[in-house]
Amino acid sequence: MWFTKRRAEDFAAEIEAHVALEAERLMDQGIPEREAKNAARRSFGNTTRAQERFYEAGRWLWMDELLQDLRFGARGLRKARSFSVAAALTIALGVGANTAVFSLMDAVLLRSLPAEKPKELVFLEMAGTAGPSGSPPYPCFVRLREEVKSLTGLAAFASDEFRLEIGGVPEQVMGQAATGNYFELLGVKPLLGRLLTPQDEHLDPPVAVISERYWRKRFSADPAVLGRAVSLGKRSFVIVGVTPAEFFGLQPGHPVEITVPIGMQDRLVSDPTVLWLHGIIGRLKPAATAAQAGAEAEVVFQSFMTSSRYPASLITRHFHHMEVVGAARGMDAVRRRFSQPLAVLMGIACLVLLLALANVVNLLLSRGISRTREFAIRLAAGAGRGRIVRQLLTETTLLFCLGALPGVAVASWGVGWIDSMFREGRNPIVVEASLNSRVLIFSLCVTLAAGLISGLLPAWRAFRSDLQTAIKDGHERTGESREISWLSQGLVVFQVGLSLVLGVGALLFTSTLTSLRNLNVGFRTEHVLTISLQYQEGTADIAKTIARWSRALETVRRTPAVRSAAISTYAPLSGRDTGALVRIRGYQPQSSEDATLHTNQVSEGYFELLGISLIRGRLLTERDAEGAVKVVVINESAARHFFGDRDPIGEPLVFARNGSDVSYQIAGVVRDTKHMNLREQAPRFAYIPMRQSRDADQRITLMLTSGNPGREMELLPPVQKVLSGMAPDILISDVFTIQNQLDATLLSERLLSGLSATFGILAMFLAVVGLYGLLSYRVGRQRHSIGIRMALGASPSAVAMSVLRHSGLLIATGILAGLPFAFLAARMAASMLWGVKAEQLSIYAVCVTLLFIGGMLSAYLPARRAANVEPVEVLRNN
Amino acid sequence: MSTRTDESQRIALLQGTLNLLILKTLLFGREHGQGIAQAIQAMSGDEILIDHGSLYPALQRLEAKGFVTAEWGVSGSNRKARFYQLTAAGKKQITLERKQWERIAAAVGRVVAAVNPAG
Numbered sequence: 001m002w003f004t005k006r007r008a009e010d011f012a013a014e015i016e017a018h019v020a021l022e023a024e025r026l027m028d029q030g031i032p033e034r035e036a037k038n039a040a041r042r043s044f045g046n047t048t049r050a051q052e053r054f055y056e057a058g059r060w061l062w063m064d065e066l067l068q069d070l071r072f073g074a075r076g077l078r079k080a081r082s083f084s085v086a087a088a089l090t091i092a093l094g095v096g097a098n099t100a101v102f103s104l105m106d107a108v109l110l111r112s113l114p115a116e117k118p119k120e121l122v123f124l125e126m127a128g129t130a131g132p133s134g135s136p137p138y139p140c141f142v143r144l145r146e147e148v149k150s151l152t153g154l155a156a157f158a159s160d161e162f163r164l165e166i167g168g169v170p171e172q173v174m175g176q177a178a179t180g181n182y183f184e185l186l187g188v189k190p191l192l193g194r195l196l197t198p199q200d201e202h203l204d205p206p207v208a209v210i211s212e213r214y215w216r217k218r219f220s221a222d223p224a225v226l227g228r229a230v231s232l233g234k235r236s237f238v239i240v241g242v243t244p245a246e247f248f249g250l251q252p253g254h255p256v257e258i259t260v261p262i263g264m265q266d267r268l269v270s271d272p273t274v275l276w277l278h279g280i281i282g283r284l285k286p287a288a289t290a291a292q293a294g295a296e297a298e299v300v301f302q303s304f305m306t307s308s309r310y311p312a313s314l315i316t317r318h319f320h321h322m323e324v325v326g327a328a329r330g331m332d333a334v335r336r337r338f339s340q341p342l343a344v345l346m347g348i349a350c351l352v353l354l355l356a357l358a359n360v361v362n363l364l365l366s367r368g369i370s371r372t373r374e375f376a377i378r379l380a381a382g383a384g385r386g387r388i389v390r391q392l393l394t395e396t397t398l399l400f401c402l403g404a405l406p407g408v409a410v411a412s413w414g415v416g417w418i419d420s421m422f423r424e425g426r427n428p429i430v431v432e433a434s435l436n437s438r439v440l441i442f443s444l445c446v447t448l449a450a451g452l453i454s455g456l457l458p459a460w461r462a463f464r465s466d467l468q469t470a471i472k473d474g475h476e477r478t479g480e481s482r483e484i485s486w487l488s489q490g491l492v493v494f495q496v497g498l499s500l501v502l503g504v505g506a507l508l509f510t511s512t513l514t515s516l517r518n519l520n521v522g523f524r525t526e527h528v529l530t531i532s533l534q535y536q537e538g539t540a541d542i543a544k545t546i547a548r549w550s551r552a553l554e555t556v557r558r559t560p561a562v563r564s565a566a567i568s569t570y571a572p573l574s575g576r577d578t579g580a581l582v583r584i585r586g587y588q589p590q591s592s593e594d595a596t597l598h599t600n601q602v603s604e605g606y607f608e609l610l611g612i613s614l615i616r617g618r619l620l621t622e623r624d625a626e627g628a629v630k631v632v633v634i635n636e637s638a639a640r641h642f643f644g645d646r647d648p649i650g651e652p653l654v655f656a657r658n659g660s661d662v663s664y665q666i667a668g669v670v671r672d673t674k675h676m677n678l679r680e681q682a683p684r685f686a687y688i689p690m691r692q693s694r695d696a697d698q699r700i701t702l703m704l705t706s707g708n709p710g711r712e713m714e715l716l717p718p719v720q721k722v723l724s725g726m727a728p729d730i731l732i733s734d735v736f737t738i739q740n741q742l743d744a745t746l747l748s749e750r751l752l753s754g755l756s757a758t759f760g761i762l763a764m765f766l767a768v769v770g771l772y773g774l775l776s777y778r779v780g781r782q783r784h785s786i787g788i789r790m791a792l793g794a795s796p797s798a799v800a801m802s803v804l805r806h807s808g809l810l811i812a813t814g815i816l817a818g819l820p821f822a823f824l825a826a827r828m829a830a831s832m833l834w835g836v837k838a839e840q841l842s843i844y845a846v847c848v849t850l851l852f853i854g855g856m857l858s859a860y861l862p863a864r865r866a867a868n869v870e871p872v873e874v875l876r877n878n
Numbered sequence: 879m880s881t882r883t884d885e886s887q888r889i890a891l892l893q894g895t896l897n898l899l900i901l902k903t904l905l906f907g908r909e910h911g912q913g914i915a916q917a918i919q920a921m922s923g924d925e926i927l928i929d930h931g932s933l934y935p936a937l938q939r940l941e942a943k944g945f946v947t948a949e950w951g952v953s954g955s956n957r958k959a960r961f962y963q964l965t966a967a968g969k970k971q972i973t974l975e976r977k978q979w980e981r982i983a984a985a986v987g988r989v990v991a992a993v994n995p996a997g
Contacts, residue, residue, distance in 0.1 A: 011934070014911065017959045018930065021912040024955055 065387075066394065073395035077402070083367055084399065086769070087360045091403025091450070093762055094356030096410030099435070099443040101342070101349040101755070103415050106442075107433035108253070108338050113330045114246040116187025117283075121327035122290050124154070124280040124297055128320035135280040136322075138262075140304040144280065148296040150288035155182040158278040159249065159256055163534055163731055165231040166218065170731040172534075173214065175232075175258040176249060176278070182259070183209070183243075185283055191215075193226045193241030200261040205229075207261065208237035212245040214257035232260065250279060250327070253334035253422070253429035281327055294324035314592060334429055341748040344829060345755055348502060352759050352766075353450065355498050358491045359770045361454045364396060365488050366777045368458035389459040396455030397448060404447040411435065411443070421751065425744020426574055426734055457487070488774055489810060495770045496814025496851060497821065499763035503847040504822040506753075506760025508833055511843070513753040515835025516746055522673030522682065523572055524611035525738045527705055529712035530571045531719070532734035534699040535727065543626065546691055548727075549700060553603055555722050556702065561715060563705045567603040567690055571701040571734075572610060573741045575676040580686070583654040583661070584642045597638060598675070598683045601697070603690045607633070607670055609703055615639075617649040617668030624667075625691035631667035638684035639669045653686065655694070662694055677745050679834060701734075712737055752832070764854055767814075772858035775807055779862040786866055787874030796867035803866050807859035808852070815848055822847075896928070896936050898975040901945060901968055910951075910959035911937060937962060945971050 022040035027033055077084040112118045124144065125132045135141070138156065145154040155178060162175035180198035188195060191212055200207050208230060210218075219225040229236045237260055249256030284293060301322045310319060329335065375388055415433045422429040533552065539545055549567055556565045570576040577598040589595035606612075607619045615636060624631050632653055639648045648666045655662045664686075672682035688694070704719065706712045716735055723730050736744075743750065779786070786799055826838035836843070903909060903917045914937075915928040940946045945968035951961040 013958075014960045015934065017910070017953075017957060018912045018934075020957060021910070021953060021955070021959060022930075024957070025912075025916065 065390075069391045069394035070398060072391060073398045076395060077399060080367060083363055084402070086773075087363050087399055088403035088406070090356045090359045090766060090769075091400050091447075092405075092407040092410055093766075094353040094450070095400075095404045095407030095443055095447055096414065097349045097352045097759060097762070098446055099408060099411035099439060100414035100418065101345045102442050103411065103433045103435055103439040104418055104431065105342050105346060106436070106439050107431040108342060109335055110329075110438075111252065112328055113186070113250065114188065114244070114248065118328040119326070120284045120286075121186070122151075122282050122284060122293060122324045123327045123331065124282060124293075125323050125325065126301070126319050126321070127323045128316055128318040130317045132323060133318040134278065136301060136304065136319075140301060141280055143300050143304060144297055147300045148282070148293055150285055150292045150296060151282040152285050153181055153185045154280060154282040155179045155185045156262065156280050157182055157250065157259075158262070159251065159254070160278075162232055162258060164258065165729075166228075170534075170729060172532075172731060172733040173257040174249075174254055175260065176256045177260050177262045180261050182281075185281065188243060188247050190241045191244040192223060193239075195241050195243065196259065196261050203261070206235060206237050207240045208232075209241045209243060209259045210239055211243050211247065211255065211257045213255065215242045230258070232258075248430075248432075249330075250281065251331045251333065252329065253431060254427075255430050279331060282324075290324045290326060294322060297322040297324060317593070334431075338748060340832065341752050344505075344752060344832070348505065348756055348759050351498055351502055352763055353446065355495055355502075355763050355766050357450055357454050358495050358498075359766050359773075360396075360399070360450075361457055362488050362491045362770055362773060364454060364458040365461070366773065368392075368461055392459040393452060393455040396458070397451035400447045400451035400454075404443060407447075408435065408440070408443060418751065421747060424747070425741055426571065426736065427744070429747075492767070492770050492774050492810050493814040493817060495763075495767040496811050496855075497818030499760070499767040500815055500818035500847055500851060501822045501825055502756070502760045502763040503850065504826055504843055505829065506756040507843045507846060508826055508829065508836055508838070508840075509749070509753040509756045511836040512832070512834045513746065513749045516678045516749060517742075519674070519678055519835075521573070521678065521742075522612060522671050523738075524609075525742050527709040527712055528610065528738045529704045529706070529715055530734070530736055530738060530741070531702045531704070531716070531732060532571070532699065533702055533723070534731040534733070535729065539698075542693065542695065545698070546626070546693065549690065550603075552702070552723060552726065552730075555726050556704070556719055559715075559718050559722050561707050561718065563707045564605060564609050565705075566606040566609045566703045567700050568606055568703065569601040569690075569697050569700055571703075571741065572738060573674065573677075573745055574701075577675065577683075577685075581656045582642075582686075583656055585652060586646070587642045596684075597634075597686050599686045599688055601688045601690050601693045606687070606703070609705060610673075612670050612673055615669045615671060616647070617666070619668055619670075620687070620689045622691075624689040628692070630662070630664045630692050631689065632664040633668040633670055633687040634666055635670055635682065635685040635687075636672045637682055638686060641684050657694070664688070664692075678742075749834075764850060767851070768854040768858045771807060771810060771855055772862070774810075775803060775859055775862040776865065778806075779803060779866045782866075783869055783874050786869045787871040790869060791871040791875060799869070800863040800867040803863040804856065804859050807855045811851055811855040815851060819844070895979065896932065897940060898972065898979055899926075899928075900933075900936060900940065900962075901964065901972045901975070904946060904962055904964040904968070905972065908951075908961045908963040910953060910961050912959070913953075914962070940968070944968075 019037075019040045023033070023036045026036035026039055031039065113121065115121060124135055126136055127133060135156070136144070141154070141156045148154065157176050157178035159174065159176035161172050164171055164173055164175070178196065180196050180201045183190075183195035184197070190209075192215075193209075195209050196207070210225070215221055215225060219228075225239055225242070228239050230239060231237070243259070249259075282293065284290065298321060305315065305319060308319075378388060379385065412435050415435065419431060419433050422431045535548065539548075553565060553567050556562060569578070577600055579596050580599050581592060581595050582597045583595070602620065604620050604622045604624070607614065616639075617633075620631070620633060634642075634648065634653070642648070643651070648669060651666050653664045653666055655664070670687070673685075674680070675683055675685070702719075704712065704715050706715050708714070713735075720732055723732065790796070790799065822844065823839070826843075830838045899918050900914055903914050903921070906917075909917065911930075911933055915930055915933055918926055918928050937946065937948075941948055941962075945965060946962045947965055948960050948962050950958060953959045
């Protein structure tokens with residue numbers, strides 16, 4: 001657009017020059033000076049108008065007027081301070097809630113893989129009746145890589161927790177082994193050094209690539225990190241590069257810190273029966289579709305499976321066919337888990353925004369009514385209606401922007417809170433929710449849209465206002481028109497209805513959380529500390545490993561302040577276990593699924609420490625060791641499943657394993673405990689004594705209780721000291737109380753209940769404020785008629801009652817309108833509830849009662865004001 | 879009042895022709911606004927009176943389009959004035975607008991001279 005370089009003064013000078021020249025010419029024709037000058041000016045026409053035209057042509061006029069509107073709007077808002085503060089706060093809460101939830105959605109659901117052309121990427125997975133079950137083994141991968149023609153490349157990766165050692169200090173990080181073409185396939189460029197190449201798979205000493213996060217955290221972003229060595233297990237890896245900051249691996253929520261090449265000599269690759277790769281990712285050729293690739297992969301996979309030795313039932317359940325799915329957003333375990341709760345939260349946040357909008361509209365309407373006279377005068381003075389409407393819209397938008405600023409602050413606080421919630425527990429999820437540009441653009445759009453929408457109504461009113469009456473009557477008695485009165489009452493009813501929906505939702509979700517928290521999980525959840533231990537030097541010798549762990553256990557038990565200690569391979573509620581096929585006398589399994597049992601290896605004292613109660617037989621003791629009779633303790637579910645009404649005590653339980661069966665004798669039956677999560681039934685479990693284990697893990701969980709319950713965390717330093725005194729290379733990680741772990745399991749429930757409760761309270765508060773605003777405004781306007789009624793004999797209490805009645809009527813209407821929606825919403829969320837039914841009447845009763853109480857409270861002040869109206873004073877003033 | 883009647887008898891300018899008149903005037907050399915108005919009036923045999931108020935916005939537009947350039951100078955009577963000068967683009971524009979004008983004039987002429995085709 002052309003922008004003038006000339007200033008208005010310059011133009012004025014030109015006009016002056018013109019007039020002077022013209023006057024000179026006239027004087028030359030013999031006209032007296034004064035007359036000539038006047039004629040010259042006249043002949044020019046309106047010089048001021050010419051200058052205006054120059055000005056209008058040369059500037060961005062709308063910009064000028066916008067600034068003017070903004071200035072005027074700001075002045076108006078400053079004058080109506082309490083109005084502005086109330087509206088801005090409402091907006092801040094509405095916009096803040098939306099921004100926070102959206103940033104979470106952005107991080108969990110919307111963010112793409114940090115790869116080149118992510119839409120071309122696909123995962124190759126196996127699936128069966130039990131759903132997707134990971135990728136096929138390495139030999140199958142090799143064949144897929146060679147035979148699937150619709151893919152330009154195929155890479156395999158397996159991620160796990162790595163035990164890294166840098167300069168002798170061990171630590172645990174998330175890492176992955178990947179084929180050499182992994183980064184090239186994804187199109188990731190190094191931040192520093194180089195990334196992996198296919199040749200690296202054979203390189204000795206092997207190389208490793210670290211993430212930017214890890215580089216920053218562990219090496220203080222030192223460029224000299226290239227060439228440094230890290231130990232992983234017994235091998236030393238040389239760091240050759242750093243991945244860019246945005247690269248997190250392929251699993252959103254679980255960023256990978258180190259990547260090493262899959263080496264040909266690895267156990268990983270050489271033993272296909274042991275290792276199923278974590279994932280296979282491929283890139284489609286430009287014209288190819290996922291379906292084509294899937295068909296090709298299926299052929300390869302089926303031919304591979306015919307040579308495999310898996311039982312048919314396992315194949316049907318897990319390894320039935322190949323699936324090729326889009327990988328643009330990475331593996332979606334986290335997304336699957338949170339997409340439903342997030343959708344609910346986004347819905348709630350939108351409702352809150354709507355509610356806030358209704359409030360602001362009502363505030364604007366009542367303000368608009370008191371400004372009727374101002375608009376009328378401006379119209380009369382020649383302002384275009386369009387200009388006034390624009391001014392109003394500008395003002396509302398300004399108001400919304402003012403509200404959005406603290407709103408973003410609210411959001412950033414909320415995002416931090418949510419982020420920390422995700423990071424808890426044994427499987428922390430790094431969502432990296434942040435107020436990035438996409439989120440900020442979203443909230444800006446929401447703000448502007450909301451500002452325009454809520455500004456339209458009052459503007460439309462201003463547009464239609466009747467000039468004559470407005471000026472004549474001023475604002476005192478201009479009947480607030482019938483439609484406006486209905487409108488603002490309708491808005492309050494709408495708010496009450498909405499807040500009922502939100503309130504019911506909040507109560508349902510909080511009672512779900514409470515009932516899950518109070519659920520009997522079958523073991524003690526309070527005052528137990530769990531610590532993960534791992535030795536650097538692994539040993540294949542079972543006896544040696546057992547001796548190590550029992551020594552560690554004894555040492556810890558002797559530590560002051562430790563009241564009791566026990567060891568198990570897997571921590572309670574971790575959801576981890578070892579599956580085993582078993583044979584039991586007198587039990588005929590229908591499928592291999594029927595014959596499976598989950599196992600955990602535990603030390604003596606495990607059941608006592610966790611308070612898992614014994615039902616029959618006995619618990620494990622120190623004497624259940626190598627050389628003694630092999631015994632096992634099973635849980636109720638296993639006893640019921642395998643033995644029905646028979647007594648399992650003393651019965652043999654045979655673990656079938658690669659042809660070499662091991663027989664144990666059942667010594668006891670204990671109560672079921674929750675394992676995977678709180679909603680699922682306890683699985684069949686067998687507890688094998690640690691000292692009689694078949695394969696000893698290098699990594700175990702140590703459980704501790706303290707002599708001072710509630711101060712378990714204080715046990716960590718002394719225990720750490722004695723353990724590293726005993727074995728300097730022991731790695732201590734994952735220090736949690738079981739309560740922490742429980743909370744992590746309940747993450748989505750806590751999110752839902754925490755946010756929905758916050759929003760529910762907020763909603764009710766907004767509705768009550770809206771109601772209060774409406775009532776006090778109406779009482780203010782009706783002072784005159786109230787005065788007349790009182791003069792005619794109405795008692796103050798009757799007047800007050802009429803205000804209360806009005807409030808009650810509005811609330812009742814809102815509740816009636818909201819109830820069906822609340823019920824509908826509850827039914828839709830039914831699958832997420834626990835221990836509470838969508839149609840539980842008490843929930844609705846509580847919300848209705850709360851709303852009525854709120855309504856009466858908000859009516860109290862206006863009612864009192866109405867009752868205190870002095871009829872004489874009101875009538876005289878008129 | 880007498881001047882008013884006088885003026886109203888003069889030809890009102892067809893929209894857009896002012897540009898052509900200004901550019902044509904400047905073909906004889908650089909000139910200031912008042913001079914341009916005077917020249918047009920003189921050349922038209924006092925038939926066309928330029929509304930000085932619309933002259934300047936027109937000059938403004940021409941300047942913006944790059945048909946004329948302007949700079950402050952001193953007039954014959956030793957007065958400061960802003961002088962306008964034709965650019966190469968402006969010269970081309972004259973031919974263009976002139977053709978257009980001739981077409982309009984001819985067309986208008988035909989309409990005015992036409993006899994009723996039905997009768």
